[in-house]
Amino acid sequence: MTAPSPLQSGERATATDQRQKVLFIGGLGRSGSTLVESLLNELPQTFSVGETIHLWERGVRDRQRCACGRAFDHCPHWDAVGSEAFDGWNQVDLEDLIDLRWSIDRSRRLPGIAWHHLRGRPSDDERRYLDHLRSVLLASAAVANSAGPRPDLLLESSKHLSTAALLSMDPLLDVRVLHLVRDPRGVAYSWTKYVERPETDDEVMPTYRPIRTALRWLSDNLGFELLGRRVPTLTMRYEDFVADPVGSIRAVAELVDITLGDDDLRFINGNRATITSPMHSVAGNPMRFGGSDLTLRLDEAWRTKLGARDRRLVTAVTAPLLAAYRYLQPRRRPKPPAAPQPRGCPLP
Numbered sequence: 196m197t198a199p200s201p202l203q204s205g206e207r208a209t210a211t212d213q214r215q216k217v218l219f220i221g222g223l224g225r226s227g228s229t230l231v232e233s234l235l236n237e238l239p240q241t242f243s244v245g246e247t248i249h250l251w252e253r254g255v256r257d258r259q260r261c262a263c264g265r266a267f268d269h270c271p272h273w274d275a276v277g278s279e280a281f282d283g284w285n286q287v288d289l290e291d292l293i294d295l296r297w298s299i300d301r302s303r304r305l306p307g308i309a310w311h312h313l314r315g316r317p318s319d320d321e322r323r324y325l326d327h328l329r330s331v332l333l334a335s336a337a338v339a340n341s342a343g344p345r346p347d348l349l350l351e352s353s354k355h356l357s358t359a360a361l362l363s364m365d366p367l368l369d370v371r372v373l374h375l376v377r378d379p380r381g382v383a384y385s386w387t388k389y390v391e392r393p394e395t396d397d398e399v400m401p402t403y404r405p406i407r408t409a410l411r412w413l414s415d416n417l418g419f420e421l422l423g424r425r426v427p428t429l430t431m432r433y434e435d436f437v438a439d440p441v442g443s444i445r446a447v448a449e450l451v452d453i454t455l456g457d458d459d460l461r462f463i464n465g466n467r468a469t470i471t472s473p474m475h476s477v478a479g480n481p482m483r484f485g486g487s488d489l490t491l492r493l494d495e496a497w498r499t500k501l502g503a504r505d506r507r508l509v510t511a512v513t514a515p516l517l518a519a520y521r522y523l524q525p526r527r528r529p530k531p532p533a534a535p536q537p538r539g540c541p542l543p
Contacts, residue, residue, distance in 0.1 A: 214369040215336055218451050219359045220352040222375035223408070223415045225385035227433035231375060232352045233489070234440060236472050237462050240453050242339040242346035245476020247331055248300055248353040251292050254477035255284050262474040272338060272475045280334035287327070295324045300357050302411075305418065308360045312425065317364050325365050332368065348451050352476065356418040363426045371451050372426050374419040377433040378522050379513040380506055383408040384497035405505040409512040416516055432520060437491050440468070466491045 218235070220228045236243040245262065253259045254267040255277075261270040268274070277284035298304075299320055311317050317325060332349055339346050351362070363370040383405040390400040422428065429450040436443040441460050448455050462469045468489040497506075510517065517523045 214367055215333055215349060216347060216369045216371070216451060217332060217349045217351050217362065218447070219362060219370055219372045220350065220375060221354055221356060221359045221372050221419050222377070223382055223412050224354055225382050226354075226375045226377035227436065228352050228354055228375055230489070230491075231373070231433075231436055232350055232476075233470055233474065234444065234463070234468055235350055235447065236474055237468075237470060238348075238444070238448075238453070238455070238459055240347040241350055242335065242348075243350040243352070243474050243476065244332060244335045245351075245474065246353045246478040247328055247351060248296065248355055248358050249478035250331065251287075251289060251296060255287065255289055256293070259477060262476045267477060270475065272335075273477075275338040275341070276331060276334045279337050280330040292324075292327055295320060299324050300355065300361060302355070302357055302414070305357055305360070308357055309421075312360055312364055315364070317361070321361060321364070325361060328362065329365050329367055347453055356415055356422065359419070359426070360422055363422070370426060372419065372422065372428040373447055373450070374416075374423065374428050374430040375433060375436075376416060376430060376520050378497075379409055379412040379517070380501055380509050381495065381497045382412055383505065383509045384501040385494075387501075405501070405509050406512065409509040413513050413516060416520075434493060437493050440491055463491075 218241075220232055222228060232243055232245075235241055254261070254273065258267045261267055261273060263270055263272070265271075277287075281287050299308075307318070308321070311321060332351070336346055336349055351358075353359075359370070359372055362368055363372075386401075386403040386408045387405065389402060391398075419428070419430070423430070427450060429446060431443060431446070440463050444460060444463075445455060462471070468491060470487045470489060501509075514523075
């Protein structure tokens, strides 16, 4: 079944300013996106749809567990989204859609996507793929509206540059990008660890060699820098977000034109955050299944656990951007207890 709301109707929606606002959280995986998404999802104006790039396989096909704890086919949110968007998930040509995802929404297809982005016209296959992605996003907003006011902002955390570029071509969506950056040595070490996927019985998250991660870190971040010339974008370091979550969230709110009230950030107290709003992501870091109390602290295990050779290799490969993102500055010596560092001071 063809998804509703074809792209051709975008001119009318744009003219009447009825586009759905979407904050796309982009960057290489293991850069803290799940933490950032969890905190932004606490704002009353937002609703997280998670990583829609993985929805078709891990959710609709494999029926893995949603972040709310239920299996996909027993999650009331996703059941309602399927009905709203497609008259039921069984109406989606799943095999065709998964083929589209793997042929279109890939890093290797970025040159073609970039060309279509410049022209402002997606290809026919990109259009079909976007029809389904957009239908899921708009249906999620409608379902969230059934329990309260329509969310001003949808949070989409697929992270992939290709997904961000594709979604930003859809005239029914007002896409802004939060480009999340983390020290590449921390990212490289994180991708070497074996991490169980709690949404499955016996699977672990993939692991990659540091050199592969370093090359992806460089290419992905350069790509988001280029996309930021055409799409409203805020580049933010994971380290700065953890150091000053309140100030960082206010900066994101400014990017997406959201006005925060006096009580909207009270769920954060120093380096502690209380999470009460459910998430419905079918993919992502296992911390999305965590409890309601979060301690905000930097994960810098790489400083002692990433081998010296790998550390030098990652540093050399990513050097063109390390300085630009302030990762080559010397570490500051800790100040004495009587004069602690102020909140928001950039960390190495």
